[in-house]
Amino acid sequence: MKRVLLALDGMLVLGLGLYMLLLSQTEAYVAFMNPKFRPFTAAAAVGFCIVGAAFLVRPDGRTDALRTLCFVILAVLALHAGSGSLKNAGGFAVKAPPEVRIDPDPHVLRDGDPYLKSNPARLFLLLQTGHSTPSDQRYVTRGIVKRSVQLDQLGKFALLRGNMVCCLADAIAMGMMVAADGLPPLRDGDWVVVFGRVQTLPEPSPITDLGGTREVPFSMVYDKALLVAEAIEPMERPRFPYVFELPPSGKSPPRLTGGDDDY
């Protein structure tokens, strides 16, 4: 029994390494971790494989059924998590990471007018960090619609995107309040593209009754400004629902990837 447990321990560490190595090479990685950490995860995976193999060859003499059980549970969780928020297991196909793309156009043209691409989390961080947005600047942004009692009373809805710093555990759905006067009402959970301008509010309007979204259980909207929508278009849920934004320095324009996380 002891030898079985030790062998299982070694295989679980080795398996963790192989799982991390596979995940770091696939699209599914972005459903769990910020893609910036791919090389880190891959390097750690190699470390786990080496250490797991060493443990199989020369196991430490002690066993602990609880620790073995915990790592078995982890393996089951990893299988259950599958390819994360991607729609199908195709996310585990080994191919070029989605974040590697050529520099895209920062604008979208609509009726001849240029709209600057910015995802809702980037807008949130831009405003939160005190960067002013010119009143004539038009933005195009994509996100998930979130409604709440407070927002309904204000006649607004929230437009959110899950923003990940390191991993899914620190992700927060961030975004803007949207005023869409005269436009058709939207349902909670709809994915939409909003074209509009940022308008500063005379006084903060904190929204404290937001829940989460399908991808992230916790949400936050910027409370000192809103996005006044000129047009709203429905869209399919993007293949990669998360974005990976840090507070902007203001010294350089935001890096665009041409992917779902641009706007």
Added chain:
Amino acid sequence: MLFQEIQLMARIAVSIVLEAAPFLLLGSLLSAVVDRYVDAERIARRIPKGPLGRMAVGLLGGMVIPICECGSVPLARRFLGKGVPPLSAITYMLAAPVINPVVMLSTYVAFISNFKMVIARVSVVACGAALTGWLCADWHADSNRLASLPELNHFHSHGAQNMSTDGRDRWMVLDLLSSGASEFLDMGKYLVLGALASAAFKVFLPWQLVQALAGSATLSIAVLMLLAVLLCVCSEADAFVAASFVYVPPAAQLGFMALGAMVDLKLMGMYFSAFPKRIAWMLIIVPMVCVFGLTFLLSFVMN
């Protein structure tokens, strides 16, 4: 609906392990290296004799060996086993995840070049770590430290003794790696359990209630500290999460960042595994009280 939530929970738990496991492995391997190569007498000679010196070693150790909270526990445990005074080892364990260049820089970036927030975070963590280390120094004086520590991992008997005299032992590297793996497995079980508990809280917690409570200035510090314990966010990323809590006062954001690096669900399990119960309780309670008291006082001057 419940299936979706359970799947989200699984994803969050896996992501916590993916993020933290490399640091835990690093700490476990460093621990094995310390066990194998660091001479206890040399350490004893180099550590200052006075309490202030020992405290300073613990506080500044993170600048030399920067490691996040998951990795610092096995390393500190091994330092203790090697004769490093608890005042230094425990202070290091609690301070290193914050008082290191990487985390200080991430705090600076997250709070948009707000150097005051960096100073405040470092100061609060330094006070909490030093006070906890100082209170745990009694443990060192009153008891046989090695006897009261849970058993450390050992190399194979045929390896450890032979290796020390002959570096050519062909099993040396394998034994070192195997010992690191064993320590990782020992600590990793708490990482897995902590990640599961944290993911469950994150998915099933009534966030509307949390947001409503955090809106109150008096409760916000306690609520954000509770969140820090429940969410298990790595010290390298928690500043960005704290900065996103735009509705709460800066003191509450500070409480979140200062406590999360010293106490969270996964760390609690590790503390009880690595230390005697009395010490584990002190590692949990003293930083909580200290962080709450200091952030509450700072709330009068922070805006």
